[in-house]
Amino acid sequence: MKKIIISLLILSLVIGIVGCKNDAKEQTSAKTNVVYASGFTVETLGSGIKKLTDGENQTFLLVSEGNKVPAGYENIPQIGVPIKKAVILSVTFGALMRPLGVLDSVVGSGTVPDELYIDEMKQGYDSGRIKYVGGGTMGAPDFEVIQLLKPDIVFCSTGYPDWLEYYNKMKNIGLNVVVCNDYLEVDPLARLEWIKFIAAFYEKDQEAENYFTGVVGKINDIHQKIMVSSYLPTVLWTSIFMGTCYVSNGDSYVAKMIDMAGGHYVFNDLPGSGTSSISLEELYARGKMANVFIYASTPPYINSIKEIVDGNPILVDLPTITSGEIYCFQPWYFQISDKPDELVQDLAYIFRPGLFPGYKLKHFMLLPKQ
Amino acid sequence: MILRTDKLTVGYGKRSVVSDINVMLMKGQFVCLLGPNGSGKTTILKTIVRMLSPLGGEVYLNDRKVVQMSNQEMAKTTAVVLTEPVSAGLLTAYDIVMLGRQPHSGLISKATIKDREIVIDSLNMVNAGNVAQRYFSELSDGEKQKTLLARALAQEPQLIVLDEPTSHLDAKHRIEVMLILRQLTREKGVTVIASLHDIDLAVKACDVAILVKDGYVLACGMPEDVLQEEMVTQLYGMGNANFNRHLGGIELKSKQTGAGIFVVAGAGTGSSVYRILIKHGYTITTGILPENDIDYQIAESVEAATIKSQAYENMSHDSYLTALKLLDSSRQVIDAGFPVGATNQPNIELLKSALKSHQFIHSLRNREQSERLFGTSSNKFLYSHDFFELISAVKKAEQA
């Protein structure tokens, strides 16, 4: 009799300990780890149920097929996952989808194929699966076309007041709209981290986590490499239009990228995270000190160094102009949100070519002299 | 001869307003253009100064076709004063008049001494010397018009064309402007042609009157010849008034609908009485008035029933009897207080008779004279000191 009682006690103890451990495990894996981005949260409530807040602080319940909504959460809008048909109104979402391999779910896009540099999406247009719905650049998307597509989800952004209006309109007509504001993040890693947001809709959270960690790791590696060098290159990053010079401010995405790649940005004293227009003379004065000049545009908007000098003859004195080493973006520059590591790598090479012999630039190019 | 028109037809586009105008104006003549509103006076004037093209015929200035003259030539010979009010920014009257010197000076030349003198003279001539330094926009309408006239003068023109120059002006300035224009023609030999509405001033100041109505020039000649009563009435289509060329003015007609009043008057005493009674709508019978009496002129113009007698003759017995008969049919009688003399005793007899037959008989005469003339029966008169009392008494009597 005594033995049975002791065994039962030990058994219940063991069960209790194991049970507690399991509970603890469930509690720590409840919230997805979002370190850099501030625009969204993802929380696992149970198996197959995730709670998500988007860029407009709207809460959704992502319900995996065949699962029940837990008690107390009936009022939150539900979206069945994984989603099969998506409309994306910004090309950056497509870039974030690329590493997840879910681009074949896209049935509607806000970017015309001629301006697309994401192969899977171009193929999607060619095969007729993807329809152009507008709303990518200026003006409203075609709400009727979107409705006809009957998407499971519409990804949009609300960075501008007009877009907020479109977002509300789409909600009004009964579409499942979620706001992905990756572009409002200032840190390049924060922008990439929205891949976790998108992944939640496809039940690819682990893939996203892995990918993200991988990119962070690569950037760290680059960092290690450049830490060796004590040389700090001064970087000029601007675009000029009719004598007015546009530069990003000190807390902007551009400034952060330059910093990550080990450069010193000449305008990092300007407050804020937006852009400013500054005088040509200021640009000239600081540009004279720069070792690196990156012209923030892409052909056909800028085609040669000669164009820069013709428009602003005084810049001919800049050392970077005389040496003829001015870089500009490749046309797909704005569609590689999933590859900040490659951007940083490119910049690291531009800043310290000696450290990366044989490296070929992926997303920047040298401007021809003529 | 300064201005001549030959079969001139004026109008707008295809629509002709006045046709077949043939007039000839001489140097130093003061010409007025008269006619009802919309008759085409402004159109004619604008065509003369080339603001409008003629629809037919020619205008000759100094024997040259006006359409062939250059802008400069035209500006040196002709100047205008228009009706529309002008806003002149921050220019002074002096500046405005100096503008008139432009046809005589080059593009960038400064004002010469001669220019200044002419400007000063022009301003003085129109009696606007005292406003020269003031801003044009601050002047009164009269002063503005005079300034614009001075500006026209400064152009040293041979012909000045004015479109209703006195329309916005008060009586004093109206007369002043007419006098200035006449002085211009007499002293400087300038020909003036102006469209006017004041017939009485036109008659007294102008040398030539051109009457325009219904698309034609009705008449062209001296005002004394041309402005007959019927002509004027026809010209303006006046139904309620008559123009009297002897008086040089207009009298409102009696409506002939009110109660009848017999007025015994003469030597001007009746004029105010007639006018007052007409204003209050009474029908007037009056007499006996000799044709050389001014009251006769007025009575005729107001279309009162008038018993007349021959000029410079004694009043006939027949006229007395006629007057007596008409006296009976009027309810009230008024003695206008006329002077009594050898030739108008019958009027006194009329009043004596009225005193016997009528209840309401008013008098503007002083009592003493009345008593002397009519004796004790003069007590029956209802005396009034002034016209206000008179009309009040008449009205009161009417009620009774």
Added chain:
Amino acid sequence: MAMNNVTTEVFLARRWKRYTSVLLLFSVGVCLFLVLNIVLGSVTIPLGDTFKVIFGNTASDEAYSSIIQDIRLPRALGALLGGAALAVSGLLLQVFFRNPIVGPFVLGISSGASFTVALVLLGSYLAGMTAVSSLTLSLAAFIGALLVMGVVLAVASKVRDIITLLVIGLMTGYVASAASSFLVAFAQSENVYRFVIWTMGSFSGFRWDEVLILAIACLVLMAFSYLLAKPLNAFILGEDYARSMGVNVKRFRYMIVFISCALAAVVTAFAGPVAFIGLAVPHFARLSLGTSDNRVLIPASILGGAMICSLCDLLARMLFAPVELPVSATTAIFGAPMVIFFLVKGKTTI
């Protein structure tokens, strides 16, 4: 009360004194702001160096000479000439239309220029064109302005009433604006941003060749306009009186519209539409001088426009240095209260 030679002399002499004082004052203002525009900038250059560069010697830092000679000096002159041109353009149109609330762009000049610039900037990618140089843009703006001017001139002699001309100009402007909006709807956001900035006007990036063209155009056109000062005075009384004083009204219409549109067009080509200068400065000059006599008003507008525009550009550059404001922001801050003040005091007149 008769007027005589003596009182006239006194009166005229008094006026003349006022005119010369005002013109002198404006000239001083022009010189002052010109100097300040050379001396001040987002980069601090010691005064000594500035003077060295101006007088042809080398400064301590080579960058200083470049900045002063190639950036500040041409820009300062550009703002000066641009302001003068716009002021004269506005004055001519105000007198011509006998309307005090018109400016150089009332005939749709800036809308026309904006349209062609929009066409080039926003529409070029549709045609697959390559990047647009500032010369192309200046040319585009100028052509657009001239197109509108052409329409207005073609109509100028045919309409009986000047107000019709004004309405036609306004309507042309609206059509051009609508066309620009159309282009904006289809363009990429980056270019739209640039286009919007262009429409606010800026004197930055003025090059010496641009200054030269502007100077020659200004010299010729302003001299031409001064020759028209007397007929313009006659015009104050209205077309009918002007005609009676020998002014060839038809030819005059052409010339005035041409000169003012050309002045506005050439400034807009290089600096974009700069608001308010053309509207406010003539009033400012008129009230300072106390006259509407264009023989003295034109020079006063030239100097006044140069002075105020230089000041506005200085503020646009310096208020938030190194960040620059578009110059229309500062001209509006000056111009709008000025115009409101004039209106309220009932002192708007031609």
